Amino acid sequence: MARAVNTRTKVGYTVAAWIVALVIFFPILYTIITSLKTEQEAISGFNLIPSFTLSSFEAVQTQNNYWKPFTNSVILAVGSTILALIVAIPAAWAMAFSPTKNTKNILMWMLSTKMMPAVAVLVPIYLIFLRTGLMDTRIGLTVMLMLINLPIVVWMLYTYFREIPGEILEAARMDGAGLRDEILYVLTPMAIPGIASTMLLNVILAWNEAFWTIQLTTTNAAPLSAFIASFSSPQGLFWAKLSAASVMAIAPILIMGWFSQKQLVRGLTFGAVK
Amino acid sequence: MTLYYSFLNYNLLNPASISWAGWFNYQYFYTDPAFFDAIWNTLALVLGVLAITVIGGIAIALLIDKPIFGQGIVRILIISPFFVMPPVAALIWKNMIMHPSYGVFADISRALGLQPVDWFAQYPLTSIIIIVAWQWLPFATLILLTALQSLDGEQMEAAEMDGAGAVSRFIHLTLPHMARAITVVVLIQTIFLLGIYAEILVTTNGGPGNASTNLTYLIYRAARLNFDIGGAAAGGIIAVILANIVAFFLMRAVGKNLD
Numbered sequence: 252m253a254r255a256v257n258t259r260t261k262v263g264y265t266v267a268a269w270i271v272a273l274v275i276f277f278p279i280l281y282t283i284i285t286s287l288k289t290e291q292e293a294i295s296g297f298n299l300i301p302s303f304t305l306s307s308f309e310a311v312q313t314q315n316n317y318w319k320p321f322t323n324s325v326i327l328a329v330g331s332t333i334l335a336l337i338v339a340i341p342a343a344w345a346m347a348f349s350p351t352k353n354t355k356n357i358l359m360w361m362l363s364t365k366m367m368p369a370v371a372v373l374v375p376i377y378l379i380f381l382r383t384g385l386m387d388t389r390i391g392l393t394v395m396l397m398l399i400n401l402p403i404v405v406w407m408l409y410t411y412f413r414e415i416p417g418e419i420l421e422a423a424r425m426d427g428a429g430l431r432d433e434i435l436y437v438l439t440p441m442a443i444p445g446i447a448s449t450m451l452l453n454v455i456l457a458w459n460e461a462f463w464t465i466q467l468t469t470t471n472a473a474p475l476s477a478f479i480a481s482f483s484s485p486q487g488l489f490w491a492k493l494s495a496a497s498v499m500a501i502a503p504i505l506i507m508g509w510f511s512q513k514q515l516v517r518g519l520t521f522g523a524v525k
Numbered sequence: 526m527t528l529y530y531s532f533l534n535y536n537l538l539n540p541a542s543i544s545w546a547g548w549f550n551y552q553y554f555y556t557d558p559a560f561f562d563a564i565w566n567t568l569a570l571v572l573g574v575l576a577i578t579v580i581g582g583i584a585i586a587l588l589i590d591k592p593i594f595g596q597g598i599v600r601i602l603i604i605s606p607f608f609v610m611p612p613v614a615a616l617i618w619k620n621m622i623m624h625p626s627y628g629v630f631a632d633i634s635r636a637l638g639l640q641p642v643d644w645f646a647q648y649p650l651t652s653i654i655i656i657v658a659w660q661w662l663p664f665a666t667l668i669l670l671t672a673l674q675s676l677d678g679e680q681m682e683a684a685e686m687d688g689a690g691a692v693s694r695f696i697h698l699t700l701p702h703m704a705r706a707i708t709v710v711v712l713i714q715t716i717f718l719l720g721i722y723a724e725i726l727v728t729t730n731g732g733p734g735n736a737s738t739n740l741t742y743l744i745y746r747a748a749r750l751n752f753d754i755g756g757a758a759a760g761g762i763i764a765v766i767l768a769n770i771v772a773f774f775l776m777r778a779v780g781k782n783l784d
Contacts, residue, residue: 261591261592261593261594262594264588264591264592264593265593265594265595267588268588268589268591268593268596268599269593269595269599271585271588271603272598272599272602272603273602275602275603275605275606275659275662275663276602276603276605276606278606278614278617278618278621278622278659279605279606279609279617281617281621281622281629282617282621285621359776362776363772363776366716366768366769366771366772366776367765367768367769367772368716368719368720368741368761368764368765368767368768369720369741370720370722370740370741370744370745370760370761370764371744371761371762371764371765371768372761373744373745373748373757373761374748374757374758374761375758377748455608458610459608459609459610459611461610461611461612461722461723462720462722462723465612465722465723465726466745475610476610476611476612476613476723477612479610479612479613479616480612480723480726480727482616490620490621490627493616493620494617494621497613497616497617500610500613501608501609501610501613504608504610505605505608505609507608508604508605508607508608509601509604509605512600512604512667515607515667
């Protein structure tokens with residue numbers, strides 16, 4: 252914007268924007284503050300200045316066996332992402348570089364599965380998991396998470412791959428590059444940014460997935476989302492500890508999310524808004 | 526498979542007696558008073574959240590699009606709720622913000638000399654709408670902001686030169702420009718909002734009574750708490766039909782963009 256803005260207006264907007272931002276961020280901020288309080292402080296009314304104790308974090312880790320669901324979350328998020336990429340990269344690659352007249356329909360069909368409410372397939376999936384003994388196993392859940400996010404992954408990769416201009420391939424071929432060289436030296440370096448942001452988005456989605464993780468696990472394979480949901484009745488864990496557990500559950504994704512704002516818009520709108 | 530099960534008389538507590546039920550499960554669902562409550566709650570939830578997030582999203586997007594100090598940080602703060610996993614969001618709100626004796630809302634009303642409100646007992650659905658709206662407001666804001674930033678600044682200036690006021694500039698230039706983004710936000714959110722589940726499970730368990738049971742939660746209850754496989758499957762089919770109506774329009778919006 253080239254227009255001159257006078258400072259007073261700018262300050263006004265700034266104050267308004269900061270107030271809105273802080274109100275929206277407040278629940279998260281307050282959770283972080285509470286996690287640094289002692290249990291006594293946490294229930295003794297509104298107070299923004301904690302005593303900066305880390306005892307709640309310690310307590311959560313020792314008493315509630317925090318590391319198991321954390322490990323499960325990492326395994327599920329990373330595992331399902333890698334599996335999804337293994338399946339999706341060749342699929343998206345093929346559709347982007349050698350499209351047929353049905354490519355668009357296939358993509359649309361894939362996306363349409365994502366639009367079906369998860370609860371509609373709860374019954375069959377639940378019964379399959381029950382009968383095959385996949386219930387509460389990491390493998391079962393990893394595959395499940397991979398499947399539910401696969402359409403988005405294929406879609407995002409497809410849109411990224413399609414942006415790689417075909418002329419570059421021709422130029423490489425002119426210069427005498429074989430198929431192997433083409434893939435290794437031309438396409439891969441150009442595709443890596445797209446693959447990386449797809450990965451990031453998928454890890455976020457898998458980490459935050461709550462429906463299937465709660466349905467299909469009890470204790471062994473329960474990731475953080477199911478672990479935290481089990482505290483819906485307040486017994487056992489108190490406020491400061493609850494906050495500490497929450498902070499640890501959301502911190503990694505929050506930070507990753509801040510870096511992936513742009514990709515998020517692209518992935519979640521299926522490319523309809525850029 | 527869901528379709529197949531939906532016609533069966535199948536209860537996991539009594540797995541030996543599986544029989545063909547015909548339309549009985551649908552009939553049963555249809556006559557269950559909880560079903561209409563659930564449909565109504567689902568609609569109220571979707572529409573309530575949509576209204577808050579779209580209007581709030583436009584307002585916030587307009588605000589942060591203005592030249593302000595610390596824009597990057599403001600953006601980060603505003604989009605943060607989106608990355609909070611649903612069970613955590615629900616727990617934060619339930620225990621820290623809306624709790625009748627320890628919550629921040631209670632502290633505020635006490636400071637004003639009012640009786641604290643027991644949100645989840647008195648206004649269960651409203652409370653859930655607030656929580657879910659908080660989670661999705663960043664999404665709406667982010668997408669609307671992206672659309673807003675692609676607005677042509679010169680067009681704006683031209684309109685200003687011609688004497689268009691701020692309001693008419695907004696109505697005739699900004700809104701039409703954002704129409705597509707708004708449509709996308711509405712459609713995508715509707716699909717996700719139809720499946721709201723963890724927030725209800727953690728906060729109200731669908732209660733009191735059926736006051737905050739949506740369709741997803743009702744089906745979950747049929748399948749997992751009553752072990753009524755046939756009934757749950759029938760509910761699932763109904764949910765699919767609802768979602769398909771929305772999906773149909775979304776697919777057209779996305780499809781147009783592919784060319």
